[in-house]
Amino acid sequence: xxxxxxxxxxxxxxxxxxxxxxxxxxxxxxxxxxxxxxxxxxxxxxxxxxxxxxxxxxxxxxxxxxxxxxxxxxxxxxxxxxxxxxxxxxxxxxxxxxxxxxxxxxxxxxxxxxxxxxxxxxxxxxxxxxxxxxxxxxxxxxxxxxxxxxxxxxxxxxxxxxxxxxxxxxxxxxxxxxxxxxxxxxxxxxxxxxxxxxxxxxxxxxxxxxxxxxxxxxxxxxxxxxx
Numbered sequence: 301x302x303x304x305x306x307x308x309x310x311x312x313x314x315x316x317x318x319x320x321x322x323x324x325x326x327x328x329x330x331x332x333x334x335x336x337x338x339x340x341x342x343x344x345x346x347x348x349x350x351x352x353x354x355x356x357x358x359x360x361x362x363x364x365x366x367x368x369x370x371x372x373x374x375x376x377x378x379x380x381x382x383x384x385x386x387x388x389x390x391x392x393x394x395x396x397x398x399x400x401x402x403x404x405x406x407x408x409x410x411x412x413x414x415x416x417x418x419x420x421x422x423x424x425x426x427x428x429x430x431x432x433x434x435x436x437x438x439x440x441x442x443x444x445x446x447x448x449x450x451x452x453x454x455x456x457x458x459x460x461x462x463x464x465x466x467x468x469x470x471x472x473x474x475x476x477x478x479x480x481x482x483x484x485x486x487x488x489x490x491x492x493x494x495x496x497x498x499x500x501x502x503x504x505x506x507x508x509x510x511x512x513x514x515x516x517x518x519x520x521x522x523x524x525x526x527x
Contacts, residue, residue: 301380304525305462306372307480308385308392311469311494312514315366318359318389338445346437347428353440354425357407360389361423368468368514369395371522378526382462384455386470386477388442401458403451403477409441416450452476459483466521468493469514491524493517 310318335341336352373396375381383392383400388407392400412418412432419441420432430438443449459465460483467490472478484490492499493510494517508524510517 301378302463303461304375304379304381304464304466305459306375306381306383306466306468307459307470307477308383308387308468309470309477310387312366312368313387313389313391314469315368315513315515316363316391318363318387318391319356333445337442339447342439342444346439350426350428350439353407353442354427356388357423357425357440360407363391365391365395366515368518369397371515371518373397374522375525379464382458384458384480386474401451401455403443403449403455405440405442407440407442410438411441412436413439449476455480456483460485462488464489464491464525466491466493467499468517470494471498473498491521493521 331352335345336349342349369391372381372383372392376398381397381399383397384403385392385400386403388402388405390406390408408421408423410420410422410426412434414436418432418434420438422441426438426440428437432438459480462484465481465484465488467481470477472481487506490504490507491510492507493512493514495511495513497509497511499507499509510520512520
């Protein structure tokens with residue numbers, strides 16, 4: 301059974317109503333990204349950061365997976381599928397995908413501010429004074445700018461072993477996630493799904509670009525890959 305790795309970004313969840321956070325001017329919901337998505341921002345104003353993610357969490361609980369998410373589940377009938385997502389939502393899991401690796405953390409989880417491996421389920425707001433059983437303040441289980449990406453090495457190993465790489469809804473401009481494509485084997489088939497794809501056809505010999513939004517693009521992908 302061939303192995304497919306699917307790298308997803310904000311574009312696949314946008315059609316479910318999940319905001320992509322960052323506006324054209326680089327602000328996240330009116331905030332500089334470093335104010336709400338960095339250790340320094342959390343140290344300077346933890347209440348602001350917690351509120352920012354509380355709002356995102358509440359929104360996530362009101363939306364559902366879209367057909368792009370469910371289309372990917374259908375691939376599991378004929379392929380060994382591993383999803384590597386930059387998204388912090390759980391829409392892949394809710395759609396039924398069995399193997400999902402979150403590069404940038406998960407919005408529906410919290411963690412101890414001193415121990416990134418002490419992780420808890422979290423479907424409610426996190427407030428100042430909310431502590432783990434060991435007595436330390438909780439924070440969102442999100443990889444902020446300037447922090448290490450704990451799942452990166454695992455993601456690299458997964459990508460290096462795939463037969464087909466599918467990229468959906470990500471510009472491939474944000475590192476280190478964008479570097480994953482550099483680890484594929486020679487002649488690996490690549491499918492790039494994005495309404496405004498930014499990728500060099502000269503760089504990859506086995507590249508198919510599908511210039512569509514995720515719901516339409518994944519339907520086209522199924523026609524190409526499902527026998």
